[in-house]
Amino acid sequence: MSGIYIHIPFCKQACYYCDFHFSTSLKKKDLVVEAIVKELKMRQAEFKNERVETIYFGGGTPSLLSFHEIDSIINTVYKFYKVNTNPEITLEANPDDLSKEKIKKLSKSAINRLSIGIQSFFEEDLKLMNRAHNAKEAKASITAAMKHFNNVSVDLIYGIPGASHKRWIKNIETTLSFNVPHISSYALTVEPKTALKKFIDKGVIENVDDEQAQQQFQILLEHLEVADFIHYELSNFGKEGFFSRNNSAYWQGKSYLGIGPSAHSFNGHERSWNIRNNSIYINSIKNEILPSEVETLTVTDRYNEYIMTGLRTIWGVSVDKVEMEFGKTHKNYLLKQAQKHINEHLLYLDDDKLLTTKKGKFLSDGIAADLFLLNL
Amino acid sequence: MKHIRNFCIIAHIDHGKSTLADRLLDATGSVTDREKQEQLLDNMDLERERGITIKSHAIQMDYEYKGEQYVLNLIDTPGHVDFSYEVSRSIAACEGALLIVDAAQSIQAQTISNLYLALENDLEIIPVLNKVDLPSANPEEVTDDIVDLLGCKPEDVIPASAKTGLGIDEILAAIIERIPPPTGNVDEPLQALIFDSVYNPFRGVETYFRVLNGSIKKNQLIKFIATGNTYNADEVGTLRLKQFPRTEIKAGDVGYLITGIKEAKEVKVGDTITDAKNPTQNAIAGFEDVKPMVFAGIYPVDTEDYEELRSSMEKLQLNDASLVFVPESSAALGFGFRCGFLGMLHMEIIQERLEREFDMTVITTVPNVSYHAYTTKNPDQAIIVNNPTDLPEPSSLNRVEEPYIKASIITKADFVGNVMSLCIDKRGQITNQTYLTPERVELNFDMPLAEIVFDFYDRLKTVSKGYASFDYSPIGMRASKLVRVDILLNAQTVDALSALIHADNAYHIGKKMCEKLKELIPRQQFDIPIQAAIGAKIISRETIKALRKDVTAKCYGGDISRKRKLLEKQKKGKKRMRQVGNVEIPQQAFMAVLKLND
Ligand SMILES: Nc1nc2c(ncn2[C@@H]2O[C@H](COP(=O)(O)OP(=O)(O)OP(=O)(O)O)[C@@H](O)[C@H]2O)c(=O)[nH]1
Ligand code: SF4
Ligand SMILES: [Mg+2]
Numbered sequence: 001m002s003g004i005y006i007h008i009p010f011c012k013q014a015c016y017y018c019d020f021h022f023s024t025s026l027k028k029k030d031l032v033v034e035a036i037v038k039e040l041k042m043r044q045a046e047f048k049n050e051r052v053e054t055i056y057f058g059g060g061t062p063s064l065l066s067f068h069e070i071d072s073i074i075n076t077v078y079k080f081y082k083v084n085t086n087p088e089i090t091l092e093a094n095p096d097d098l099s100k101e102k103i104k105k106l107s108k109s110a111i112n113r114l115s116i117g118i119q120s121f122f123e124e125d126l127k128l129m130n131r132a133h134n135a136k137e138a139k140a141s142i143t144a145a146m147k148h149f150n151n152v153s154v155d156l157i158y159g160i161p162g163a164s165h166k167r168w169i170k171n172i173e174t175t176l177s178f179n180v181p182h183i184s185s186y187a188l189t190v191e192p193k194t195a196l197k198k199f200i201d202k203g204v205i206e207n208v209d210d211e212q213a214q215q216q217f218q219i220l221l222e223h224l225e226v227a228d229f230i231h232y233e234l235s236n237f238g239k240e241g242f243f244s245r246n247n248s249a250y251w252q253g254k255s256y257l258g259i260g261p262s263a264h265s266f267n268g269h270e271r272s273w274n275i276r277n278n279s280i281y282i283n284s285i286k287n288e289i290l291p292s293e294v295e296t297l298t299v300t301d302r303y304n305e306y307i308m309t310g311l312r313t314i315w316g317v318s319v320d321k322v323e324m325e326f327g328k329t330h331k332n333y334l335l336k337q338a339q340k341h342i343n344e345h346l347l348y349l350d351d352d353k354l355l356t357t358k359k360g361k362f363l364s365d366g367i368a369a370d371l372f373l374l375n376l
Numbered sequence: 377m378k379h380i381r382n383f384c385i386i387a388h389i390d391h392g393k394s395t396l397a398d399r400l401l402d403a404t405g406s407v408t409d410r411e412k413q414e415q416l417l418d419n420m421d422l423e424r425e426r427g428i429t430i431k432s433h434a435i436q437m438d439y440e441y442k443g444e445q446y447v448l449n450l451i452d453t454p455g456h457v458d459f460s461y462e463v464s465r466s467i468a469a470c471e472g473a474l475l476i477v478d479a480a481q482s483i484q485a486q487t488i489s490n491l492y493l494a495l496e497n498d499l500e501i502i503p504v505l506n507k508v509d510l511p512s513a514n515p516e517e518v519t520d521d522i523v524d525l526l527g528c529k530p531e532d533v534i535p536a537s538a539k540t541g542l543g544i545d546e547i548l549a550a551i552i553e554r555i556p557p558p559t560g561n562v563d564e565p566l567q568a569l570i571f572d573s574v575y576n577p578f579r580g581v582e583t584y585f586r587v588l589n590g591s592i593k594k595n596q597l598i599k600f601i602a603t604g605n606t607y608n609a610d611e612v613g614t615l616r617l618k619q620f621p622r623t624e625i626k627a628g629d630v631g632y633l634i635t636g637i638k639e640a641k642e643v644k645v646g647d648t649i650t651d652a653k654n655p656t657q658n659a660i661a662g663f664e665d666v667k668p669m670v671f672a673g674i675y676p677v678d679t680e681d682y683e684e685l686r687s688s689m690e691k692l693q694l695n696d697a698s699l700v701f702v703p704e705s706s707a708a709l710g711f712g713f714r715c716g717f718l719g720m721l722h723m724e725i726i727q728e729r730l731e732r733e734f735d736m737t738v739i740t741t742v743p744n745v746s747y748h749a750y751t752t753k754n755p756d757q758a759i760i761v762n763n764p765t766d767l768p769e770p771s772s773l774n775r776v777e778e779p780y781i782k783a784s785i786i787t788k789a790d791f792v793g794n795v796m797s798l799c800i801d802k803r804g805q806i807t808n809q810t811y812l813t814p815e816r817v818e819l820n821f822d823m824p825l826a827e828i829v830f831d832f833y834d835r836l837k838t839v840s841k842g843y844a845s846f847d848y849s850p851i852g853m854r855a856s857k858l859v860r861v862d863i864l865l866n867a868q869t870v871d872a873l874s875a876l877i878h879a880d881n882a883y884h885i886g887k888k889m890c891e892k893l894k895e896l897i898p899r900q901q902f903d904i905p906i907q908a909a910i911g912a913k914i915i916s917r918e919t920i921k922a923l924r925k926d927v928t929a930k931c932y933g934g935d936i937s938r939k940r941k942l943l944e945k946q947k948k949g950k951k952r953m954r955q956v957g958n959v960e961i962p963q964q965a966f967m968a969v970l971k972l973n974d
Contacts, residue, residue: 005933186929210925217925235929250933264934271937295937305940312931344901363901366926369943369950 002047003054003249004077006036007260008062009278012096016130016199019191021262021276022060028278032260033069035285037076039259042290044080046267047257052081054088054246057111063093067105074110088151088245090115095141096133103141107148113244114145115153115184121174122167125160128205129188130195142178151242153182158220159213160188161206168216172223181242185220186235187213214362221358234312234361251309253302269302271295300373303330308368316353330373337371377562377628381555382449382586383502384432384466386494387476388484388845389455392506394418394429395538396476396547397452403544404437404448407617416617417452422728429454430725431695432466432572434584434630436614441552448551449615449630455486457847458719461666461698464493465645468663469571469586469630472500472555474547475526479505479513479535482521482816485786485847491525500555501526502534504547509537521813558628566590566598567656568649575691581637584615584630585649588660591626592633597652601659602644606652607635640690645697666698667850668716670829671762672723673704673741673872674730675712677952677963681736682711688734689713692726699726704763708872708956709739714763717743720829720970739954741966742875745826748777748853764874767860770911778856779825782807785836786818787844794839795819802827803878822851826878830970861886861915863893864907865959872956872966887916888972896965899923904959 010029011022055077057065065073070091077083090113091106098116106114118138120126126134133141145152154175158168175183188208190197199205221231229237233251236244249256258265261281264273275281275291284291297305303326310317323331338354341347346360346367356364385393394415401407401416417433418424429452437448451466453459467473473494477487494501503522508515519533526532534550536543572584585592592598592612599606611634613621625631637643646662676685686703693699701713717723723743730736748758749767752774761767767776783804787795789811796806796819804823811817828848836844859882863873873893877885886908893906897920904920931939952963964971 187925189929210923214924234927234931247932250931250936256933258933262934264937266933266936273934301940304944305936308940308943309931309936312927346901361927363923363926365928365939365943366923366946369947372944372947374944374947374951 002050002052002254003056003246003256004040004047004052004081005056005058005246005256005258005263006062006073007258007263007274008032008057008059008065009261010064011059011061012064012094012132013130014195015132016128016195017188017191019194020060023278026064028282029064029069031282032278033065033073035282036260037072038285039290040073040076041080042285042288043257043259046265047081050082050255052077052083052087054090054249055083056089056246057091059092061094061097061117062091063097063102067109070106070109070111088113090153090244090246092117093141094131094133095137098137098141098144100140100144103144103148112149113151113153114149115155115182115244116141116145117155118142118175119155119157120160120163121171122163125157125163125167128160128162129157139174142175142180146178146180151182152180153184153244154178154180156183156185157188158185158216159208161208165216165219168219169223172220176223176227181239182244183224183229183237184235184244185237187217217362218358230314232314234364248313251313252315253306253309265292269297271297298375299326299330300375302326304368304372307334307371308365311347311354311356311364311368311371314355316350316355319349319352319354333373334371341367341370377560377626378557379444379446380449380558380628381446381472381551382451382470382558382628382630383472383474383551383555384451384453384463384470384494384499385474385476386453386463386467386490387455387506388478388481388486388490389428391455391476391478391481391484391487392538393455393476394452396474396504396506396536397435397450399538399541399544400448400450400548401435401437402541403548404439406435406437411617421732422725428456430456430459430462432462434466434469434572434615436616436620436630439548439552441549446552447629448548453490455490456721457486457489458717458722458725459698460486460489460493461718463490465571465663465697467494467497467499468569470497470499471558472502472551474502474504474551476504476506477518477522479508479515479518480510482514482518483525483786483812484845485784486845488525488784489847501528502547502550502554503528503532504543505533505535506538508535508542509540517813560587560589560627562589562591562627564589564627565654565656566592566596566649566651567658567660568592569660569662570600570643570645570647570649572697573643573645573694575640575694579634579636581635581640581643581694582619583633583635583643583649585633586630587625587627589627589656590651591624592631592649593624594622598633598635599650599652599655600643600647601650601655602647602662603642605642607637610634610636640687640694643694645694663697666700666716666718668698668700669719669745669825670717670723670743671714671746672717672743673706673709673712673739673763674701674715674727675706675709675739675741675872675954677737677739677954679710685713685730685736685738688730688736689715692729692734696726696729698722706741706765706872708870709741709954712739716762737952737963739872739963739966741872743829743967743970744876745779745824745829747779747856747858747876750774750776761876764860764876765871767858767876770859776856776858777853778858780822780851780854781825781828781848782851783821783823783828783846783848784818785821785844785846786812786816787840789815789817791840791843792817792819795836795844798832798835798839799823802832823848824854824856824878825850826876859910861889862909863889864905864909865893865897865961866904866957867907868957869909870956870961873968882910883915885972886910889968890916890918892968892972893965894918894920896968897959897961900958900960902958 262276272294567589568585700716747761804821808820857879908916
């Protein structure tokens with residue numbers, strides 16, 4: 001099973017916290033789409049033995065694409081790749097792009113899953129983050145989406161400076177009232193070189209508070225558990241049968257092809273990433289050259305990645321798998337290192353699976369680092 | 377022997393010794409174009425990175441002068457005070473010295489101290505006025521300064537530039553004309569002085585020696601007098617850019633010896649090599665023992681590495697005879713060593729060399745000088761306190777004495793005020809003030825050694841805009857008001873964080889230590905109180921709040937490798953941490969007291 005990720009590097013305006021690759025000028029949109037189509041052709045050999053199970057339009061803001069552009073990309077995939085019979089095809093979309101008509105038309109395309117960047121239903125929060133939509137558009141887009149799609153995901157952000165627990169609970173309840181089957185929820189993170197970082201440094205915006213984030217995360221877990229969501233990855237919650245198949249592939253070490261500027265690919269032992277620059281990307285693809293860098297993973301790199309991603313998921317880290325794929329020394333090391341965290345009730349063993357406890361979940365990077373091996 | 381000259385290059389730090397050595401190597405054709413690089417003899421990575429010489433370095437050159445062939449043995453020495461032991465040992469292998477003086481900076485503190493070392497050993501001094509190419513050079517005045525200092529004639533001073541090559545031929549001529557050839561008798565029994573050594577993981581211990589009498593031959597059975605051990609001289613040779621095996625090294629010459637010794641302890645710098653069957657009756661006096669100025673504990677980060685640390689330190693000691701250490705133990709850190717250093721730079725270099733050359737990651741504890749404590753019970757019996765934990769309880773303490781030094785500071789007249797206030801701030805008392813020239817002043821102070829080992833140089837440099845040089849010598853012990861400030865983490869005293877501090881500064885420093893530790897100790901899964909205490913009295917307190925969030929929200933295709941690398945870096949950092957109780961303390965926190973002003 002494999003996935004194709006397509007990066008659409010355009011947004012209407014820049015959210016203050018965002019460090020993804022995108023441009024707010026849509027001038028080169030046609031050229032990028034043209035290059036994406038061409039890159040798909042160029043790279044078909046990389047997937048000659050793979051069956052494509054998911055296609056994911058991420059960004060940026062893929063809902064800025066015209067129907068024609070979406071179709072031409074999907075058709076190219078079908079033409080040059082072996083696609084499974086019922087693939088998951090996701091479009092990331094922002095509420096301000098999702099009029100009723102647009103949603104209706106999208107539902108007639110090959111897209112069968114919408115992931116909507118709601119983030120909050122409160123104007124204060126949306127303004128503070130410089131989102132392009134307002135609260136009314138947020139609600140309207142979900143209502144319409146639920147009417148035409150059965151697989152809809154909503155993104156929510158917690159730990160927003162100044163946002164009380166009460167406001168956060170309201171956001172969760174509002175989301176649940178639409179009956180969406182999937183929710184992705186992230187702590188607001190201050191990335192270097194973002195506007196948010198600058199505002200915080202200048203004192204214009206209050207800094208994020210880890211304690212607030214941690215409490216709001218716990219609130220989220222409690223509410224979603226009651227609503228029958230399964231917490232299958234640190235930031236992802238789905239009803240039975242509605243886990244994101246595309247994203248699960250990342251955490252389970254499966255291969256994926258990343259198409260478009262800044263997109264990352266993985267083939268089981270190598271990671272590569274395209275250049276983060278639209279013009280260079282366009283020109284290079286025009287000349288049939290893939291503007292990308294490659295890194296080969298060592299056994300230890302792969303072990304570390306498995307630990308890091310595994311601890312975030314409901315599937316955990318399988319000790320048997322570690323032994324089979326990486327060897328006995330890796331396994332023994334893992335068990336030895338894990339003991340301390342088991343004693344501190346941050347990890348637990350369920351059969352052969354190492355999982356984070358409720359308390360350990362929000363500390364899982366630090367725990368993973370401790371279980372890492374270092375390349376010499 | 378008539379055709380051998382042994383000389384070293386001595387000077388104040390940065391006056392251009394190593395660069396001048398480059399020019400001499402060029403002029404004598406001792407290096408090929410491919411081998412050439414700036415400060416070629418500074419071949420340790422640490423030396424190149426820091427741009428200073430740490431180790432003396434001996435090298436042999438051939439030179440034809442007036443139709444005759446000469447062998448010149450050169451030793452480049454370090455200029456920094458902390459490595460003066462290197463200079464004194466090099467001097468013992470030579471008959472002459474090039475005294476380099478920077479034409480812009482003139483005579484500085486270590487110019488004088490290194491000159492005296494050379495004179496004590498009756499070396500012929502050739503003064504060289506270096507860097508005359510600099511626009512700021514002041515050749516006439518500085519020549520006068522040198523003439524005053526040495527009592528020589530102005531014509532004896534050779535103007536030179538190690539940068540442009542000016543004066544190099546004159547220097548080579550002077551080496552041959554003025555420095556006496558070595559004396560000694562090839563027919564007497566072998567008598568050679570070990571002046572340096574180094575551990576080579578493949579070949580064992582290499583010793584560097586100067587033959588005074590007799591000769592040393594390949595495969596000769598030889599004996600080290602101090603240890604009494606005999607060995608076969610597997611290989612002898614001269615020190616070129618690479619080692620150059622020979623069948624015999626005769627009286628007057630310098631060379632290396634390999635015997636296959638693997639045990640560092642079997643070789644002592646300063647020992648005499650002789651013939652096993654026909655030994656000399658005269659062991660060479662050797663070197664004075666070094667007197668360490670600062671003491672600190674060195675512990676392996678991983679307790680299991682204690683024995684390996686010991687053997688690494690023994691090997692390092694071969695190449696750094698000024699390092700001394702004895703085993704000690706700490707409740708917090710387990711087994712380690714109390715080490716003596718010649719100064720803070722020396723301590724830093726030892727820590728770095730252990731890491732780079734022996735792959736030993738270590739924790740160094742708060743350094744202190746050596747105090748004398750007297751108890752009320754035994755008021756005449758000094759207890760030597762090299763470790764804060766050795767200070768008797770305040771209740772049983774009669775008095776404490778601390779080491780004082782006489783500081784000599786040479787600076788420009790403009791900065792006298794600044795330098796004085798710094799020294800007075802450091803509990804110094806001025807004893808003398810001499811105008812060397814209308815612009816240059818020598819100031820003398822009596823000061824506690826403890827005040828100059830920590831952050832004195834840096835501040836001196838700042839207040840004098842770089843125009844001050846500094847040298848010191850011990851003048852004995854004087855009464856002191858000393859207390860031990862203890863640090864408690866999670867209500868437990870961590871002995872390795874205790875520091876001996878003058879009572880007047882204790883509150884202030886205790887507070888700063890707590891603040892610094894709060895900054896350096898990473899947050900953990902629980903709150904960690906930090907307290908500073910004198911005896912049972914808490915003088916300061918901070919808390920490290922528990923870590924609430926340690927995970928990034930997003931982890932998709934593009935994030936994975938970046939994130940893995942980030943966590944790997946974090947893990948590397950953790951390897952340098954030591955668990956004390958249930959608190960993880962990073963390596964640098966143990967030295968926090970030194971960085972209080974950053
Ligand atoms: N302009 C000029 N610069 C010089 C000359 N000689 C040395 N330097 C520079 O002075 C600096 C110090 O030179 P080194 O040769 O490393 O000095 P050193 O005396 O060996 O220093 P230590 O071994 O650390 O005491 C370097 O930047 C050299 O390039 C010279 O004749 N003229
Ligand atoms: S819409 Fe998405 S990709 Fe664009 S700036 Fe906002 S968060 Fe970033
Ligand atoms: Mg040098």
